Every structure is written in C-alpha cells, then in structure tokens.
Amino acid sequence: MADHKHSAKQNSGHAFVRAEDAPLLPPPATEAGLTGWLWQNIFASMADFSSAGASLRSACVAALTVFLLYFGFAQIYTLLDFGVFSAVWSDPDELKREACWTVDQGGGLPSGWHAACWPFIYAKHKFIMYGAYPSEELWRVNLSVLLGIAGLAYVLIERLPRRREVGAMMLTLYPLLCFILLTGGNLAIPFGSIGLWLIIGLAVISLGRLAKRGFLGSTLSEFHALIGLTGWAFVIYNTVRGFGAVDFGLEPIDTRDWGGLLITLVVAVTGIVVSLPLGIILALGRRSEMPAARLICTVFIEFWRGVPLITVLFMASVMLPLFLPEGVNFDNLLRALIGVMLFSAAYMAEVIRGGLQAIDKGQYEGAQAMGLSYWQSMRLIILPQALTHVIPGIVNTFIGLFKDTTLVSIVGIFDLLGAGQSAIADAAWSTPVQATTMYLYIAIIFFVFCFGMSRYSIYMENKLSKSRQH
Amino acid sequence: MSFSAFFYDKRLRSVLFQALLVLSIAFGFFWLIENTVSNLSDQGKSVGFSFLSQTAGFQISSTLGTWLMKYEVGRSTYLDVYFIGIINTFVVAVLGILAAAFLGFAIGIMRLSHNLVIRGFATVYVEMLRNIPLLLQLFFWYFAVLRSLPSRREQTELFSGIAGINITGLYLPAPIAQSGFMIVILVFIMAIIGAVMLSKWATKRQYKTGRTFPAFWAGLGLIVGTPLVAFLALGSPLDWSFPEFKYTGPLLRRGFQSGTGMVIVPELIAVWLALSLYTAAFIAEIVRAGILAVAKGQTEASYSLGLRPGITLRLIVIPQALRVIIPPLTSQFLNLTKNSSLAVAIAYPELVSIFAGTALNQVGKEIEMIAMMMTVYLTFSLLTAAFMNWFNARVKLVER
Incomplete structure (x- = not known):
C-alpha cells in the first residue's frame, strides 16, 4: 500500500493527481445495518410511487402490512394470554371445575375470564397419554417409547457406526419387542x-x-x-x-385398555413399518413388465388411494368380521391397524414409484449388463438410489399418516384426540374453556411431532440436492 | 431342452409367476366371498339392494340436500338418503375448493413477498395449519368456536339485522324466485356463451391483424351487465325472505322462526372452515413451488422484449407456473373432497355420516352400503385422474 502511494506520487508529479486513495464511504443506508435490513425486508416493497399503478400497489402493500402486523400480533397475544398469562396453572384446593369458574358461574375468577385451565390437563394427563393402561404397568409403555426414541436417534445421527444394522433391528426386532411389552405376549400358541x-x-x-x-x-x-x-x-x-x-411373566393387557398418545404412536409406527416394505413391493409390481402383476398392483393402489381413510376404517370395522371365517375375531384396534396399513401402503407405493421413475434408464441397463438378476439389481442398484431420492416424500407420507391416525377416534378407538374428546365430556371438569384447553394441548403435541418431521425432511432434501449437484 | 434351461426361460417364468399370482388372488377372493356368504347366512341376512326403496325413519338436519330431495321422515326412501348424502358432500366440497383455492393462492403469493411481515405471516400460517391434524381443527371450530355462540333463544345480529347467527346456525335472507326469474338466468347463461365467443373472436383477430381488443372487460361487462338489465327490465323478479327473530313471546317460541330466511347449519360452517383453511396451507406451498419453478430468465427475457410486469406475469410466468401447479392442485382438491368425510365426526349430514352411519345402523346392509359409498368417492377420484391425464398430455412440454 505504502509502496503504491509512493510510486503514484513519483510518477505523476502533478498536484491535481490524487496522491492518496479516496476515503471509503459508508454503504448506503438502504444496504447495511438496521435501516438497510428494515428497508430491504419491509419498506422497499411499498416505496414505489413511479406511476399510478405502482403507487396503488405500494399503498395496498402498506395497508396489508399494517393489517397483518396488527392481526398477527393480536392472534399471538390471544394465544399467549389464553395459554400462559391468564391461564389457571394450579388447583391447590382440589376444586376441580370450580377452579376454572368465573364469578358468574360461581367460581372465583373475574367475569369475562377466558383462558386455559391447565389443572384439567394435569388431572387427565395419564388418560390422554396412556388411556386406561394399568398405572403399575406404565413402565412397559415408557420402556417401549424410550427404546424407540433411542433407536431412532441412533439411526438419524450420522457418523455413528452400524446405523444400517440398528435400522434393520428397529424395523424387525423392535416391533416384536413392543408387541410383547405392550400386550404382555403369552399368546395361546x-x-x-x-x-x-x-x-x-x-x-x-x-x-x-x-x-x-x-x-x-x-x-x-x-x-x-x-x-x-x-x-x-x-x-x-x-x-x-x-x-x-x-410367558415372560408380564400381565396381559387388553388393547381396549390402551389409549391416548400410546394408541396414536402404535397406529402410526405400525403403519410406517408395514407400509414401507409393502409399498416397495407394490411400486415394483406397478412398474413390472408382467401385465397381470402390473394390473393387480395398479388396481390395489388406485382403489385405496381413491377412497377416504374414514371409509377404509368403517370398512375394516364393519366388513372385516364378515370377510373372515367364523370364530376368527380381531379386536377393534387390530381391525383399524389393518385398514391403516393397506391405506398407507398404497400411498407409500406411489411415492416410491416416483423414485423408481426418477432413476436413469442407464442404471437399469447397467445392472443388467453386469449380469445381475432382477432382484439383485433392485436390491443392490435401483432401490438404494430410488429410496434415497424420495426420503423427503417418504417423511411427508409419514407426517400425513401421523395426522391421519386421529381418524381412528371416529371408529371408537381412544387415540390421543379420542381420549381428549372423552376427557372433555367429564362433568367434574365442566367449564366453558375445557374443550379449547384440551385442543390446544393436543395441537401442541401434534405440532411438535409433525413440525420436527417436516424439518428433518427439509434437511434431507437440502442434503440430497447438494449431493446430486456433483 | 434340459429342465434348468426350461426353468430359466424368462418368458416362461414370467407366465408361470403371473398365473400363480392370479390364481392366488382369485383364491383369496373366493375365500373371502365364501366366508362372507356363510357369515351372512348365519346372521340370516341376504344380499340385495331392495332396501333402497324402503322408507327412512330418521331426521336429517335441513341442508341443501334435504331441500333438493324434499326429504320427509317416513316418506323418503334410503335411495333419497343416499342422494342427500352425495349432494351434501358435493356442497361442502365445492364451497371448500373455492375458498381453499382463493386463500391458498393468496397465501402462496404472500410467501414469496419481499416484505418480511407478509412473508412471515404466510409462513406461520402454513406451518401451523398443516402440522395440526384436520380432525382436531374441525373439533376446534365446531366444539370450541361455534358451540360458544349465543343459545337458540338469542342471536348475534349481522349486517344490521338482515342476517343473524346463533348456536343453531347462520340465518341469511333466502332468495325467492318470482315468475320471470328464469329469463334472467337464461340471459345470464347466454351472456357467458357470448363472452366466450367474444374472447375467441378477439384472439383470432389479434392473430390476423395484430390489433388487440379488451375482451376481458367487454366480456365482464356482458356477463354482469346484460342479466342486470334484464333483471331490472322485468321489474326485479326476485323476492327476499328475511330471517325473523322473536325476542319476546312465549319462551319456546323465541328465536329464529322456522320458514323464514335460509339457515346454514353450524356443522357445515365448521367443516367448510376447517377444510378450506387446512387445504389452503397445502395449496399455498404448491403455488409457491410452482412460481419458483419458473426460471428467472423467463421474466428477464420478457422484460427485455419490452413487456410490462403485469403482462409478463399474465402471459409468461403464470402459464408456465400453472403447468407445475395444476396436477398437485387437482390432487389437493381431491383430498379436500375425500377429507369432507371427516364431517361424520360432527354429524354434518354428508354421505359417510348419514348413509354409512345412520342408515347403515338402521338397515344393517354393510356390504351393499359401504360399496355404494365407496363407489361415489372412487368415481370422483377416477374422474379427477382422467382430467389430470388429459391436462398433462395437453400442457406437456413439446421438446425438439
């Protein structure tokens, strides 16, 4: 730098030639700092008054911005006020419903009070998590869930060794273990x-x-x-x-005593675990060169995708007993599970078919040229690529399935929402706010699960699109 | 030919495998049918559709379906119940699709705004609504919001008393067509046909001579103006029946008087709100992705050709975005229609609720009734799929 200055002075020798660099100007206010950020993110979109149309547009954007600011904050405030600020948090005197009554209703809260009644949720918490599962046996549910979380975390964290083997165990041994833990096993075989x-x-x-x-x-x-x-x-x-x-010495527990989040997780996990392999087979069948297999798979997939899940559940609960030989009787939960499995397998098949279609034809031909058989080429070449390609789609199907598990409450199974609904009907807690409190609580639970999954799907999508760019 | 060569013959193996597959499926079906027949005969039931002509003995809350089918307990048949279910499903599907498409497009465009407030609002909307189960949202609207409206002897007045709302529903003025109103409708239909022809003519002329014609505004004027003129010329042949509310009088007679105005049951409002708000979140994502899928070079090229931003959006960006948007959008519409079956949870009288629910409990013809119900949804799905194939073939990129 100093060298350069020196030489410039020497070379010119004229007074009007600048001997030093001009001082750096600060960036324009619209480009940097807080004002720049505000300008770019808020005001730039409403500052174009170059023509009548542009002015009108700017005015509309400004009005919409003000309205949304007001509306959005009003909603957030309403939610926070309902759930936190004005909410009743404890019920030390065991008043139950009277703890959440206003003066008009005979309680102690100011007139016009409308906020969450959390003691209601504490009181019903065991019920909306586990249903009527016996209290002294809850460790079995907790153990199953903890094992599931641990296994899932292990599979999701990259860089850990033997993830593939752990994943395979999660899809095979883990469901068996859960079955034994939750029902008690000891089947009469x-x-x-x-x-x-x-x-x-x-x-x-x-x-x-x-x-x-x-x-x-x-x-x-x-x-x-x-x-x-x-x-x-x-x-x-x-x-x-x-x-x-x-006989592991576990007390057998009838599925009628299951309920709440437990049922939601059981239905979702069963649907997920079964729908993947079944979906792969259906997708391969639909793309097979054998016309009969293709037709059967297409009809199967389109049938289940063409009808609402509710009708599938109705069918499973009403018609399945008619289809089975006399004496074979499934319990209510198993019937719903069968309906959910068939339904989600059809959706999964379409997602996987999308992945199969996205694979370059050269991969199929290359596999054939290597002398691999159909199943070898699928297992070693095509499916690993196709499944990786559609991980985001698979996760999105899982999210849909997880939300759809709520529908089992319509056929009389007390899943999280069904248990919540029946808790609301409890007269001991009858207040005007109990329904809203319960819905808020259940919504938060579902939101945490679904939002988490959708973040994971976006993360995978970014990672995959990066890896595909090479 | 040795046995092993025979076994490894690709064609033969495929035929053998398919024969096995078809046989096993056929056997499975045979097994199911045999079980069903023996179970039905054990229960003393027969298979048949004769129950459809029996009269239904239950009340259905008054909706468009009951009004169109003139439903009457003890006179209408189960076939009428079936059609009422279809009509009510259709009503909620059409209303929901309109609202969801409108809201979804708005939110989707808002998500692309450069304005943080607008973008943030749209993002929060989408993330909240699509990560909470639809059934829970439906329960929220029905049990938490609409159940806390004023009781049946009170009301909240809307539009200075022209309409009103309470726990029994939303009461609106009902149009009553007088003689001559059919002519207005006829004129309206002819105006639509005329507008379509006008726009075709304008396009043709523009291709030939290069001169443009404001076909949109002219057509709009035609569609709105002509029926209006006809309506006024015929002396306004439309009467309104306003909902009548009594605050006084005997307690049991207070409230909205039956036979006045038009009622929209709260179940319909709840289903409509839940379905359209939920589906709008998904449509917004589709719209956003569709607009982002149009390469930026397209807009820049259009500007460099001298097209104004509005025309660029209309002629360059939207047509290309729609190519990406329409297929998933159609499947969202289909999802909305299928999701309307959730209305069974709050007893809105749609197909699943009254036909596969109430009517099935009374008649007990599980197989026939569930099959009839599924046929409706399947038909709708297949029609949508057919439309989608047609559309995809039409808008497919013609590559060199």
Whole structure:
C-alpha cells in the first residue's frame, strides 16, 4: 500500500493527481445495518410511487402490512394470554371445575375470564397419554417409547457406526419387542407346533445347503436358493410366534385398555413399518413388465388411494368380521391397524414409484449388463438410489399418516384426540374453556411431532440436492 | 431342452409367476366371498339392494340436500338418503375448493413477498395449519368456536339485522324466485356463451391483424351487465325472505322462526372452515413451488422484449407456473373432497355420516352400503385422474 502511494506520487508529479486513495464511504443506508435490513425486508416493497399503478400497489402493500402486523400480533397475544398469562396453572384446593369458574358461574375468577385451565390437563394427563393402561404397568409403555426414541436417534445421527444394522433391528426386532411389552405376549400358541415347524424349517434349510453342493442331483441344485428361502421363512415366522408364545411373566393387557398418545404412536409406527416394505413391493409390481402383476398392483393402489381413510376404517370395522371365517375375531384396534396399513401402503407405493421413475434408464441397463438378476439389481442398484431420492416424500407420507391416525377416534378407538374428546365430556371438569384447553394441548403435541418431521425432511432434501449437484 | 434351461426361460417364468399370482388372488377372493356368504347366512341376512326403496325413519338436519330431495321422515326412501348424502358432500366440497383455492393462492403469493411481515405471516400460517391434524381443527371450530355462540333463544345480529347467527346456525335472507326469474338466468347463461365467443373472436383477430381488443372487460361487462338489465327490465323478479327473530313471546317460541330466511347449519360452517383453511396451507406451498419453478430468465427475457410486469406475469410466468401447479392442485382438491368425510365426526349430514352411519345402523346392509359409498368417492377420484391425464398430455412440454 505504502509502496503504491509512493510510486503514484513519483510518477505523476502533478498536484491535481490524487496522491492518496479516496476515503471509503459508508454503504448506503438502504444496504447495511438496521435501516438497510428494515428497508430491504419491509419498506422497499411499498416505496414505489413511479406511476399510478405502482403507487396503488405500494399503498395496498402498506395497508396489508399494517393489517397483518396488527392481526398477527393480536392472534399471538390471544394465544399467549389464553395459554400462559391468564391461564389457571394450579388447583391447590382440589376444586376441580370450580377452579376454572368465573364469578358468574360461581367460581372465583373475574367475569369475562377466558383462558386455559391447565389443572384439567394435569388431572387427565395419564388418560390422554396412556388411556386406561394399568398405572403399575406404565413402565412397559415408557420402556417401549424410550427404546424407540433411542433407536431412532441412533439411526438419524450420522457418523455413528452400524446405523444400517440398528435400522434393520428397529424395523424387525423392535416391533416384536413392543408387541410383547405392550400386550404382555403369552399368546395361546402350543409350543409343540412351533417346535415342530422350527425343526421342519431347519431341515429345509439344510436340504437347501445339500442341494447347493449338488448332493441331490442337478435338478434340485437349481432350486437351492428357493429351498433355502422357504426354510428361512419357516424359521423366522415360527421364531416370531415362539417369542409371542413365551410367558415372560408380564400381565396381559387388553388393547381396549390402551389409549391416548400410546394408541396414536402404535397406529402410526405400525403403519410406517408395514407400509414401507409393502409399498416397495407394490411400486415394483406397478412398474413390472408382467401385465397381470402390473394390473393387480395398479388396481390395489388406485382403489385405496381413491377412497377416504374414514371409509377404509368403517370398512375394516364393519366388513372385516364378515370377510373372515367364523370364530376368527380381531379386536377393534387390530381391525383399524389393518385398514391403516393397506391405506398407507398404497400411498407409500406411489411415492416410491416416483423414485423408481426418477432413476436413469442407464442404471437399469447397467445392472443388467453386469449380469445381475432382477432382484439383485433392485436390491443392490435401483432401490438404494430410488429410496434415497424420495426420503423427503417418504417423511411427508409419514407426517400425513401421523395426522391421519386421529381418524381412528371416529371408529371408537381412544387415540390421543379420542381420549381428549372423552376427557372433555367429564362433568367434574365442566367449564366453558375445557374443550379449547384440551385442543390446544393436543395441537401442541401434534405440532411438535409433525413440525420436527417436516424439518428433518427439509434437511434431507437440502442434503440430497447438494449431493446430486456433483 | 434340459429342465434348468426350461426353468430359466424368462418368458416362461414370467407366465408361470403371473398365473400363480392370479390364481392366488382369485383364491383369496373366493375365500373371502365364501366366508362372507356363510357369515351372512348365519346372521340370516341376504344380499340385495331392495332396501333402497324402503322408507327412512330418521331426521336429517335441513341442508341443501334435504331441500333438493324434499326429504320427509317416513316418506323418503334410503335411495333419497343416499342422494342427500352425495349432494351434501358435493356442497361442502365445492364451497371448500373455492375458498381453499382463493386463500391458498393468496397465501402462496404472500410467501414469496419481499416484505418480511407478509412473508412471515404466510409462513406461520402454513406451518401451523398443516402440522395440526384436520380432525382436531374441525373439533376446534365446531366444539370450541361455534358451540360458544349465543343459545337458540338469542342471536348475534349481522349486517344490521338482515342476517343473524346463533348456536343453531347462520340465518341469511333466502332468495325467492318470482315468475320471470328464469329469463334472467337464461340471459345470464347466454351472456357467458357470448363472452366466450367474444374472447375467441378477439384472439383470432389479434392473430390476423395484430390489433388487440379488451375482451376481458367487454366480456365482464356482458356477463354482469346484460342479466342486470334484464333483471331490472322485468321489474326485479326476485323476492327476499328475511330471517325473523322473536325476542319476546312465549319462551319456546323465541328465536329464529322456522320458514323464514335460509339457515346454514353450524356443522357445515365448521367443516367448510376447517377444510378450506387446512387445504389452503397445502395449496399455498404448491403455488409457491410452482412460481419458483419458473426460471428467472423467463421474466428477464420478457422484460427485455419490452413487456410490462403485469403482462409478463399474465402471459409468461403464470402459464408456465400453472403447468407445475395444476396436477398437485387437482390432487389437493381431491383430498379436500375425500377429507369432507371427516364431517361424520360432527354429524354434518354428508354421505359417510348419514348413509354409512345412520342408515347403515338402521338397515344393517354393510356390504351393499359401504360399496355404494365407496363407489361415489372412487368415481370422483377416477374422474379427477382422467382430467389430470388429459391436462398433462395437453400442457406437456413439446421438446425438439
């Protein structure tokens, strides 16, 4: 810098040539600092008066801004006042409904008071979280939920080793564990039959091994994979049944006693866990080259997507008992679960189909050129790319499913909303504000879940679009 | 041909697999039908649609459906109930689609504003509304808001007494057509046809000669003006029946008098509010994404051709944005229609509520009635899908 100044002086030798750099001017007020921020984010949009039309537009924007500021803050204030400032937070004298009564109604609060009655929520908290689940057995629910959160967190945090294996466990072992914990397991399945089928399965697996080595002739050796797979299917199915039949000493709890957030989570998690594999199979079927498979999958998907979930739940609760042989009777929750599974699988299939369609044709051809079979190319080449591609869509489907679980309350299952509705009907807490308080509380719970998931989906979307740019 | 070559023949394997698949599905269906038949015969029920001509013995709250079908307890049949359900579903779907589209477009454009207040408001709206279950919002509007309105013997006056609202609904003046009103409607329809033809002619002339014609304003004038002239010329053949409210008199007679004005039941208001506010949040996101999908170069190129911002928006940006917007928008409309079935939770008399709910409990024909109900939604879905395919084919980018 000093060098430069020196040389400039030397070279010119004229007094009118500037010898020093002009001082830096501050940036214009509209570009920097608080005023710049205010100008760019608020006032620039209403400062164009260059023509009659532009002036009108600016005036409208200004009016809208003022109105929205007022309206927005009024709403926020109303919400905060209802939920926090004016709310009744405690009920030390166990007055129940009278704690939230105004003078006109015979209570102690000023006339015209209208705000949340939180003691009502404390009193009903166990009910809207767990339903009628026995209090001394709540640790089973809590343990299931904690394990689920821990597993989910492990899978979501990148850089942790063996995420894939943990994820697989979450989709297979975890539901089984939850089933045993929540219902108590101890199903009435005779161990003899399970043992018999297990032995048969193991025998079939060893048969497959033998066939692979060519001990059983060339014809059967072609089928070793099929034989092995059948054997594994027997073994896995009966292991699951075996775990269900073991008496772990847990008290059996009927699903009629379940309720609240527990049911919401059970329905949502079941729908999510089942809809993914089922959706993958349906999506592959719909894009298959076999016309019969394509037709069947298309009809299945379009049927479930064409009708509202409510009608599916009605159908599951009214018609399913007619479809099943006599003596087979599902409980109410299982019926609703079946409806939710079929419904969400159809939606998931369409999301996954979008991912399959987005994969370049060269990938399919490349996989074929490598000599991979259909299932190998799907498992190793196509599906990993397609599923990664549609993670945001899958998460959005989960959000939709999570919100849709509220509909089971219409067919008489006390999910979070259903439990809330029945808590509102309690006359011991009858006040004009109890419905609004309950809805506010449930809305906050749903918002936290859904907003969290949608943030994750946006995060994945950004990450994926970055990785695709290379 | 050895057995293994036979087994690895691709075509044969595919035929074999499909045959197995079809057989197993057919077997599954056969199994279901057999179970159903035996279960039904155990319960002493028969399958058939003869119940549709039986008379229905339950009250349905007065809505457009009951008015159109002239519903009367003990005289109307279950088929009438079916149609009332369809009409009421249709009413709430149409009202909801109109409101949701309007609000959704407004919020979607607001989300792109450079003004932080406007943008922030729209963002908060979208994030709040779409992350809370629709059923909860419906309950909120119905049980928390509309249930706290004045009781049936009191009212809140609206528009200085022309209309009023209380817990039994919103009471509005009812139009009563006099003789000659049909002519006005006829004139109105002809004006619409005329406006369409006018705009076609204007486009054609512009292509030929380059001269423009204010077809929009002329058409608007035609549609609004001609029926108005006809209406006035015929001596205003429309009467209004105002809702009558009695504050005095015997206690049980106080309130809105039946037979005066027109009532909109609170269930309809709640469903309409919940559906349109909820769906608007989704439409706003679709609109935002659609407008952002139009490359900036398009706007810049349009400006450099000398087109004004308004014309750029109308002729360059919106047509291209609509290509992206319309398919998901249609599926949101379809979702709204399907979601109208949630009205069963607050007993608005739509299809699921009165046909698959009340009527099903009385008749007990589960299979027939649920199938009839699903047919309605499926038909609507398939029609929408057909429209979407047609639209996609029409607006598909023609690439070189």
